[in-house]
Structures are given as structure tokens and as C-alpha cells.
Amino acid sequence: MTDLSLILASLRARLFSCGLSFLLTFFGVMLATVLVLFVYHVHHRFEADIKGIHVVVGAKGSPLQIILSSVYHVDMPTGNIPYASAQKIMKNPGVKQAIPLALGDSAHGFRIVGTTKAYADHYDIALAEGTFWDAPFEAVVGADTGLKTGDQFQGAHGLMPSPDEADADEDHGTYKVVGVLARSGTVLDRLILTDIDSVLIIHGQDPVNYKNYKHEHEKKHHDHHHDHGHDHGSAPEITALLLTVKSHLHHINLPRSINRESDLQAAHPPTEMARLYGLMGMGQKTAGFLSVFLVLMAALSIFTGLANSLENRLGDVAVLRAIGFSSRRVMGLILCEAMFLTLIGLLAGLAGGYGVYALLATHMAPLSASGASVFVLPPALIWIIIGVVVAGFVAGMIPAWRVRHLDIARQLSRAL
């Protein structure tokens, strides 16, 4: 017999009420954990991937879609833009750096991105092994792709992960991995980079860097049908341009002039992300309120459970006091009951929250595609943990305080 077994016996004696308190804490903490992990991932990922990109240019369409597809690689592009038009923008005096992106194919569920070495340089990502490409159909792969130098793989038509790997066919090129990027925590971890000409050649267009490159796929693809609107002429087309501008003035004026004077669409990442946060905000707030409400209900339930049980057990408390338990010790027992309930609810809720998030991160396309990690402890979650512990402490302290002022003799003289 120990104080702990006294606490456990007391909890067992009111199993239903304790079960209810536990479930409320569990669900409240679980919901809050999933929410916090999701929001943390979104913000963290968005900030890391948007780093230093001031303007994104794509085909006319939704500017948000342009950013989601070309910066975060979680949506389909709005279409293609002529390389000649892109070149004009690249040569604009206000542009400090322009990274062309040509999308259209994927391999093993990872997007193949035709681009330049500047794309990796922009994120300060070095090679973990191998070299950068020196010819079309040489690829440098992200750390999460699982590919290594020397591997060969075939591209498949389409950008989104395909459940049927049979989609991969020779028509979309055989690539050779010549380098692997160091892990960076950015979207590049999950991309396959190659020279822009690889994508152009595969889609039957003229190469822009390796003008004399002759590839057998060029002819093969001449008659290939593409369902996302590629022109089958020889004029090269790309999907988007990621621009870094020279000054704040260009940051404002360049998108305006592009939108006004061309068939292209310039998207301003901060504006579009603010819009996206706004769209997500309502859901976030609702879930946030719900989880706070559940946690408060849990604290209230622990409090009422203890208060009710104490009301019924004041006689027992008086006996404990009479036979020599100090008021501090009895208060400790009651407080421990509250903290025990709170902590198992909290731990189970955290485990449940991380578990649910791990499932979502594996099976929900936007999360899995953006490399959501469960191995994080967002600061907001630390505050939630502190908040729940404090709520449990207060819920236990209120009934415990009554014990301090209990009139033992009077309580013992009352009928049980």
C-alpha cells in the first residue's frame, strides 16, 4: 500500500467520470496537435520554398495556382509559355535572377523539372554526391527520391504521383542520375532536376541549350499526344519563370507590366500566400477554437469529477486526516489524481495527434508531396502542453484547497 495505490484506487472507484475526463483531454489534445503540426508544416514549408522568389511568371490563369504548381509543386500548372516570351522577361533590366522551369513528366511519383543549375544554387543546395548534368537526360535528384548516382529511370507522363507505375514508358525518356542533392528541407528534396532541354526534347520541341543534341526520343515523340496542351511545333515552351528582382520598385512594377503587356501571368507570392492563408484561416480558427474548447471541457470535467467525488468522500478525507495524513499530503493525493488524469490524457492525445498526423503525412497527397515530417515540436505545441498541464493543475487545486480548511471533527460526526 502506497500513496500511489491510494490514488489509483480512488480513480478506479470513479471509472466512468475519469474515463470521460480522459477522453475529453485525449480528443482535445489530439485535435490541437494535428492542427498545430499541420499549420507549422504549412508555414515552415511555404517560407522555406518561397525564399528569395519575388515574382513567378506562368501562363494566364490563377496566380495562386501558378505559385502552388511552380514553387511548391503541389498543383497542376496553368499551362505553358513560349520560351521566346520568357526570354524577354529574363532579359528585363529589373530581373536579377530568372530560373526557368519546364514541367510535364514525373518518375516514381517525383516531378521531373527541366531547369538550370541556378535552381539549386538559389536554395544554396550543394551536391551530396556526383556532379551537375552536362547533357540532356542527365539528372540531379533530390534527397527524398531514393535514387543514387548511376541509377537510370524512365519518365512518365503527368505530374501527380501515379498509382500505376506502368505509366512509365520509354516514350518519356530514360534518364541517368549523375548527382544527388544534399537534403535541404525544401521542395527540391522531392524533385528530379534535369536540363531544360531534356523536357523540351521529350515533348518534341527544339532544345535551347544543347542545340545540336540529337536524341532518338525527338522523333519518337513527334506524334505523341499530350493531354495538357503542349504545342507540337518546334518552338520551345516552358512552364514558369521564378524571378528575383533587383529592387523593391521592380518588385511592384514588373508583375504589373507583365500582366498588362503580355499573355503571361505574373504572380506575387506574398499576395497569393496571404490569400491562401486567408482561405485556410477560417478552417484553422474553427479547429483551433474546437480544440481549445475540448481542452477546457476536459479541465472542467476533471474539476467536476474531483469536486463531486470529494463531496461524496469528505468523510473518507476526514478519516485520512484523523489517522495522520497531513492536509498537505491529502491535497497532494487529490492533486495527483487530477495530474494523473491530465497527463495520461495529454500523453495519449499527443501520441494520437502525432499518429494521425503521420498517417495524413503519408496518405494525404498535399502533405506527402510537400514532405511533411512528424519529427518536429512546434513552439505552439509546447504552449498547448503547458496550457493543458496548468488547466489540470487548477482543476485539481480547487477541490484540493477545500481539504485544507476541512473541519475534521465536524465531518466525522456527520452521517456517511
Added chain:
Amino acid sequence: MMLRTRRLSLMPTPGQILAFDDLDLPIGENLLILGKSGCGKSTFLNMLSGLLRPASGNISFEDQAYDFDDDHILSKIRAQNFGFVFQRLHLLGHLTTINNICVGLLASNGRQARSQALSYLDSFGLGDKADVKVSELSVGEAQRVAIIRALVHTPKIIFADEPTSALDDHHADQVMSVLSDYSQKHKASLIVATHDARIQPYFTHIRNMTR
């Protein structure tokens, strides 16, 4: 001196003062506080055991004065030296028989709690009821468990409030024999507050209380 009181008084309601004669109880001596219901005998017993703060006066156990402002010390005195048999038994309903007894040892930080409690249960014929919830015991069994809880940590004073009032002669005699035997064996004092005059032969000191 085991227990000593001086100028004890209580103020049950504003303006009403209840004064108590001084008490000097030598080590190992028994005391019967006899009186009708409402005469203040339970109140006196509660003050002697440190459960009730008097309005004035002082109480000391083995020359250590009670400090009602120091709950820790007073609780320690009760845990290590006093055993209680309550009128309404006050067993902890959600605990088993053995754990009700162990609680008494737990309060006094006793070791070998379970084996000690089990040997007591055996000697009281309750060995097979150790793991039964006390709510499932008969009244007689529950009474014995309450007595074991009071004795298990070998206290120096046993305070009993109306331990025999609801019992017939035979059972009242049994209860008093157990308490009296313990008191003689361990040179402990037995202090009983009751209106039951049947138990007078067990006591050398009798204090009759009238209001």
C-alpha cells in the same frame, strides 16, 4: 504524563463557552468519558486527539504541546501515536479490507504493511476477507476491521467514540476485551467517550460529564 490538559474551553456558538476540567492521564492508564448525548464528551475526545482546536487552554502529549497551527507536526503525532475507533466506523468504501488496514500503517509510514495487516486479520478471523471490498463485509466484520485499523500501528493511545453503543452485550464485551487487552499488552492508554455505562468495569479513571 501521557496526556495533560489545562484550562480547556470551547465556544460552540458565539457567546456560549464550554469549559473542561483539567486532565492528567499517566502512561498506560485508561479513561472513560461518560455522559449523555450532547454533553460534550465527543467534543472533549476530539480536542484530546487533536482533531478539534479549543477556544483556549492547552493540551500536551508526552510533554509536547499541541500546536494547532502546525498541521504537519500534529498529523505526525496522530499518525505515530494515536489509534481511532469511530462511532460510524468510517471505513474507506472504495478500498479492500487489507487496504483499509494498510492505510493506518501508511499514515504512520509503517513498513511491512501487508504482512503485518494480514497477521492482524488472521488473528481476528478475517484472513479470508483480506481482498474483499469493505462494503461487502457484515457489520460485525466491518467493526473488527475498524478496530484492527486503530491498533495495527501499535499506537500509545486509542481514542474510541461510542465503540459499543450499537452493540449487544456480547459484542460490546468482545470489542472492549480486544481494546483492553491491547492496552494492557502494549501499556497503551484507552480513552473512550460513550453514554454506554456497561463498559465501566474496564476503566480505572472515569470522568462523568454533564452539561
